[in-house]
Amino acid sequence: MTVTIKYFGLVAEAAEKFEEILELNGALTASELKTQCLNSLNIADKDSVQIAVNQNLDDKITLKDGDEVALLPPFAGG
């Protein structure tokens, strides 16, 4: 199955893209996908990054084909 991942802020910067389509093997929760994605990226504080699935903040949900996932780091600037 495939999911679309959207990256924001310093996660997008580390991934060097705003969006990509990933092919997943087997059932993954949103939280597992987040760990998998962030492990390959150089981000100092991975715990602070939140995950939304189909525009809903939720890390426990099991992903299904066609889901849109967003990785959201907090921003501090003002």
Next chain:
Amino acid sequence: MSRYDRQIKLQEVGLDGQVKLRNAKVLIVGVGGLGCPAAMYLAGAGVGKIGLMDHDMVDVSNLHRQVLFLESDVGRSKAVAAKQRLEKQNSDVQFSVYDEPLTVDNAENIIQQYDVVLDGTDNFETKYLINDACILANKPWVFASIYKNEGQLSVFNYKNGPTYRCVFPKSTRQNISCEATGVLGVLPGILGTLQAAEVLKIVLGAGEVLSGKLKLINMMQASEQTIKINKRHEEIEKIRKHGIAPVYIDCDLKDKEHWYLDVREVYEQPKPKGKKVLSIPMGDLTSRYQEIPNNQDVFVFCQSGKRSKNAIEILKNEFGFHNLKNVEGGIETIIDG
């Protein structure tokens, strides 16, 4: 009332709405890139009382985005300069100046005196502080934050709705400011204006308030999306039960061999840990210079490298220190992680 005629004509405002605006009290915490445009539109709309809180001074590098300030304001208190400018814009409005940081000790008491808080801050410590104090004082707050070309916007604690801790339960050390990353002035202009719009809707009781939703805006990509937020009851209950949970952002230095001197104010973050880190704010240097070792290299730092340079000049010229080295890029260049 002719100055408000164009908004009174709107069904969502009317004469009743204008009275609501006149009776409204809005606190703006941080009169910077977000706070400046927000303050101008709220003053323009005739909000009766506006609190302007900022402990910072106007710097020449603020002028491209902090649209309230003039070249002649450089070096002046932001809160005071903002008040003087806004009074010329609308003399109906009563402005209160808070030329001090929001702290665990003053937050609840100050916020209690307002109906809505608008967050114009640039650090996580103050965002969590506003959040917790608003939970305790039972006030809504309008949040916005920026990273480079992107912004986040939401209304928290509105009619018992989700709070900042429901989105980001854990704080992060990565306090990355606009000074560090760069920003085009229009982005805080857009976000600050959207914050003012949310405040107006809250006061008027009109339209759809951005509560329970996090809006994400990418100005460069001309894209936006809205994420639904659910309440994390346990996070809110913790604050109700135990009070404000202060966020102190500490960190490690890459180099633990040498002495470091932190000349920033005590509330500035992150705070490096270690036995060889001295913290002496600029104002205390002349009374505490004896604490600084003078027989080995000491690296002096602040947020950006500017104040530490001045500190070294003072310590060299007045007290004969020749062993001080400036950390040019500020704290972010010497911390680990």
